[in-house]
Amino acid sequence: MKLIKDKVAKLSFVALLITVTAAMFYAPTASAHGEKSQAAFMRMRTIHWFDLNWSKEEVPVNDTMTISGKFYVFNGWPETVDKPEISFLNIGVPGPVFIRAGSWIGGQLVPRSVSLELGETYEFKVLLKARRPGDWHVHTMMNVKGGGPIIGPGKWVTITGSMSSFVNPITTLTGETINLETYNLENTYFWHGLWYAIGVAWLFYWARKPIFVPRLIAVEAGKGDSLITATDKKVALGFAVGTLVLVAASMASTNEKYPITTPLQAGLLRGMKAIEMPARTISVKVDDATYRVPGRAMQMTLTITNNGDSAVRLGEFNTAGVRFMDPAVSQDETGYPDDLLAEEGLTVSDNSALAPGQSRTVQVTASDAAWEVYRLADLIYDPDSRFAGLLFFYDEAGNRQMITIDAPLIPSFI
Ligand SMILES: [Cu+2]
Numbered sequence: 001m002k003l004i005k006d007k008v009a010k011l012s013f014v015a016l017l018i019t020v021t022a023a024m025f026y027a028p029t030a031s032a033h034g035e036k037s038q039a040a041f042m043r044m045r046t047i048h049w050f051d052l053n054w055s056k057e058e059v060p061v062n063d064t065m066t067i068s069g070k071f072y073v074f075n076g077w078p079e080t081v082d083k084p085e086i087s088f089l090n091i092g093v094p095g096p097v098f099i100r101a102g103s104w105i106g107g108q109l110v111p112r113s114v115s116l117e118l119g120e121t122y123e124f125k126v127l128l129k130a131r132r133p134g135d136w137h138v139h140t141m142m143n144v145k146g147g148g149p150i151i152g153p154g155k156w157v158t159i160t161g162s163m164s165s166f167v168n169p170i171t172t173l174t175g176e177t178i179n180l181e182t183y184n185l186e187n188t189y190f191w192h193g194l195w196y197a198i199g200v201a202w203l204f205y206w207a208r209k210p211i212f213v214p215r216l217i218a219v220e221a222g223k224g225d226s227l228i229t230a231t232d233k234k235v236a237l238g239f240a241v242g243t244l245v246l247v248a249a250s251m252a253s254t255n256e257k258y259p260i261t262t263p264l265q266a267g268l269l270r271g272m273k274a275i276e277m278p279a280r281t282i283s284v285k286v287d288d289a290t291y292r293v294p295g296r297a298m299q300m301t302l303t304i305t306n307n308g309d310s311a312v313r314l315g316e317f318n319t320a321g322v323r324f325m326d327p328a329v330s331q332d333e334t335g336y337p338d339d340l341l342a343e344e345g346l347t348v349s350d351n352s353a354l355a356p357g358q359s360r361t362v363q364v365t366a367s368d369a370a371w372e373v374y375r376l377a378d379l380i381y382d383p384d385s386r387f388a389g390l391l392f393f394y395d396e397a398g399n400r401q402m403i404t405i406d407a408p409l410i411p412s413f414i
Pocket residue numbers: 030031032033034137138139154
């Protein structure tokens with residue numbers, strides 16, 4: 001009996017070893033970092049990122065790159081996400097593999113939180129300076145207070161070189177140029193080290209003598225006072241006075257060395273400049289919209305009316321960062337992330353030019369693996385089966401018009 005038990009134990013140990021080893025060698029490359037697991041309806045109905053551009057795909061350490069683009073703050077913002085009255089333009093990277101040298105919304109520098117308005121479209125730019133070598137999936141991202149992170153499309157960017165050569169020089173208003181990467185580090189180490197040492201010295205002073213049992217006995221025998229001698233009292237006073245003197249003196253010397261300091265700059269930035277969108281001459285009515293469960297596509301019946309003076313065709317449907325394109329009308333030239341780009345993902349039952357004044361009802365299918373990979377298909381688990389997205393129409397001269405659509409999205413199971 002014991003023999004069998006031993007064998008079982010041995011075998012399970014071997015199995016465990018194999019599992020652990022296998023797990024060590026299995027290193028999946030995640031192509032999305034957080035957004036997939038967020039509710040699909042939330043990703044489709046909050047912020048729509050478009051016209052994104054990553055200026056480089058490979059950057060040496062200390063070089064900069066920019067991510068620019070636009071975002072539309074969806075009108076039908078979900079109830080469960082606080083309105084973006086206090087939002088912060090962030091960048092989604094695993095720690096400061098880049099540093100953010102600057103970020104702008106509508107041309108204004110936005111180091112602080114900003115106030116965004118529903119229904120408005122904004123232009124943004126983020127300047128990144130490469131710091132840590134590696135392959136990084138860089139996302140644009142908006143943090144909404146009371147709402148959480150709203151993650152934009154991510155693209156792989158490679159940083160080459162060595163992190164030890166990274167510098168972050170800043171010239172202060174007092175005329176000094178410092179390297180923020182290492183500035184004041186020795187000072188921080190010194191003071192933490194010194195105070196820690198003083199704390200340890202105090203403990204050691206007492207711990208020279210037996211700490212617990214003899215003292216416990218002395219106190220219980222009513223001889224507690226005998227444990228603290230006259231020397232002990234002097235040492236205690238020395239520590240107390242020394243601490244006060246050190247605090248006062250170092251505070252004075254710090255004020256002398258840095259006579260000009262300001263408080264932390266903070267506070268919400270209001271009045272962000274939105275893009276003046278041209279008057280819309282195309283109107284789109286979503287007659288119905290469905291998606292197959294399981295499946296990789298969604299279908300919409302759209303009634304498109306062209307009130308402009310040039311014939312138009314539908315080139316793109318964009319939702320939750322996934323771009324479904326009709327290659328006959330529009331192609332991506334920005335190097336948009338492959339996994340989010342459905343180059344031939346948009347099929348329109350009749351995508352011939354829609355002449356001015358005309359109206360037409362068409363079947364539109366947006367189909368791509370991204371629908372499943374990015375778990376938009378998981379709308380079936382959401383408590384609000386509605387979608388929203390952007391339609392891009394192109395006229396004969398190549399001018400683009402953006403139309404936002406928003407409707408219930410009904411699953412079909414058979
Ligand atoms: Cu990512």
